[in-house]
Amino acid sequence: MTIDDRPRTDVGPILSDGTPFADLFDLDKHEVSMRLLKDPEVYRLELSRLFGKAWTVLAHETEIPNAFDYVARHIGADPVIVTRSRSGDVNVVLNICSHRGMQVCRGEAGNEKQFKCPYHGWSFSEQGKFMGSPVARENMHGAFRSKEELALPKARVELYAGFVFATWDEDAPSLDDYLGEIKFYQDLMFDRTESGLEVLGPPQRFVIPANWKCPGEQHAGDGYHAMTLHRSINELAASEADDSSMYGIDVSANGHGLRLIDRRKGKWKDNREAVLAAQTLPPFEKLKSIMLPPGMTPEMAEKLDKKLSEAQMKVLADYPPSVGGLFPNMGTFCFEFPTPMGMAAIISWHAFVPRGPGKFEFINWFLVEKDAPEDFKDLMRRASTLGLGTTGFVETDDADTWPLMTESAEGFMGEQQKIRYGALCGEDQPLDGYWDEGEFPGGGHLYPGFTKDDAQWNWWLRYRDFMLGDPWGPEAHH
Structure with a gap:
């Protein structure tokens, strides 16, 4: 039997053993089947229904600063080339020759005005336009397709904060x-x-033998695991009590999630009194002094009011976002981090790119403000490699957990088990009368207090929307 991918708005596709995809979710108990972490049929559906439609991140524009610069990446399992045109525009084109399916670009990065397929020599511009084939007088591109029809397919491209996002779906929202x-x-x-x-050099790229959804859903808002899995960080510098960094606000919107850390009460080992004293200052004054945002010098913080609103500065001073993710497969980070050279910061983006049901490519960008002093950039580079990525002691913890979760789903009993999201804060406005002027300014679904499962469950609901075939419809979970 083969998978039945016919649209079924009620139950979604039917898997080859007769299981409706919707049955892999228990909406009443907030549980999902561990079969989702290992099933090859589910993986094939994800490539079309999720990665064929969602916006996913591929690169940062500072990786390709010059005309005709390129990097090679993937949207789901599809190889693509991210290029910079002579005009400065960024393009994303499918890295599959329209002749026999060979990849036209073999390098990971470089500068090329044309991409020449190594198989038969067909050439394409940096925008995917078919330029020609060897022995032009013989018309080796054939008689049935025009040159325009033989161009490499182009994805829709938009940028946010310098990051290049792409989607294949012409109907996707902006x-x-x-x-x-x-x-x-x-x-x-x-x-x-x-x-x-700007990026601090090329991103780290490595493969982890685990399902991509393990890190995907974790970065939607799982702060709870840090108490146990990342206990060493708390012991080094984070808080006086084991659970103090667990309190704040979890934010969820469109399947994306973030953790906002409560910095008002001075729950920090080295500067509690100063933090408490600063509570009487206006937000902008806090941010230029004791509440300096991670990755910024006091001189850089002087310019925050040129970019951010008063409401944003108030949130940044009192409830700074630290760790989160963008649906479906991205992680985002901006937090202080201790090093042997002193307190520094880490700014990082991750992408978890599927390479099959049981492995994914981990792409890790380290970033810094362009205007930062060179010695400050070097300190952040050191902090970033110490904390995150291939050698970072934070993510070596995670890289041990995700493969074992995936392996657990392989067994007869394992695939029948559930992943549970039953600990819920419930949606609410922040406590303690924090925002006297009205509702909390940032919007989204807000879950104040001890970090729980709400935002991660919302990630799964958004995943379910895509997999049932109606991600942009009125019934979708936003």
């Missing part, structure tokens, strides 16, 4: 609408200065 209310908070991490961010 990237701004796709980000929705989470953008208010993401701006506080990545779009807070007029000069913007």
Whole structure:
């Protein structure tokens, strides 16, 4: 039997053993089947229904600063080339020759005005236009397709905070609408200065033997795991009590999620009294002094009011966003981090690119404000490699967990088990009369208090929308 991918708005596609896809979710108990972490049929559906439609991140524009620069990446399992045109526009084209299916670009990065397929020599421009084939007088491109029809397919491209997003879906909403209310908070991490961010060199790229959804749903808002899995970080510098960093606000919107950390009460080992004393200051004054945003110098913070609103500065000073993710397969980070050279910061984006049901490519960008001093950039580079990525002691913890979750789903009993999201805060406005002027300014679904499962469950609901075939419809979970 083969998978039945006919539209079924009630139950979704029917898997080859007769199981309706919708039955892999228990909406009443907030549970999903562990079969979702290993099933090859589910993976094939994800490639078309999810990665064929969603906006996903591919690169940062500072990786391709010059005309005809390129990097090779993937949208789902599809190889693509991210290029810079002579005009400065960014393009994303399918890296599959329209002749016999060979990849026209073999390098990971470089500068090319044309991409020449190594198989038969067909050539394409940096925008995917078919330029010609060897022995032009013989018309080797054939008699049935025009040259225009033989161009490499182009994805829709939009940029946010310098990051290049792409989608194959012509009906998808704009990237701004796709980000929705989470953008208010993401701006506080990545779009807070007029000069913007730049990459600290090429991204790290490595493969982890695990299903991509393990890190995907974790980055929607799982702060709880840090108490146990990342306990060493709390012991180093985070808080006086084991659970103090667990309190704040979890934010969810369109399947995206973020954790806002409560910084008002001085729950920090080295500066509690100063934090408490600063509570009487206006937000902009806080941000220039004791509440300096991660990855910024005092001189850089002087310019925050040129980019951010008063409401954004108030949130950034009191409830700064720190760790989160953009649906479906991205992680975002902006937080202070201790090093042997002193306190530094990490600004990072991750992409979890599927390479099959049981492995994914982990792409890890380290970033810094363009206007930062060189010694400051070097300190952030050191902090980033110490904390995150291939050698980072934070993510070596995660890289041990995700493969074992995926392996657990392989067994007869394992695939029958459930992943549970039963600990819920419930949606509410922040406590303690924090926002006297009215509702909390950032919007989204707000879950104040101890970090729980709400935002991660919303990630799964958004995943379910895509997999049932109606991600943009009125019934979708936004």
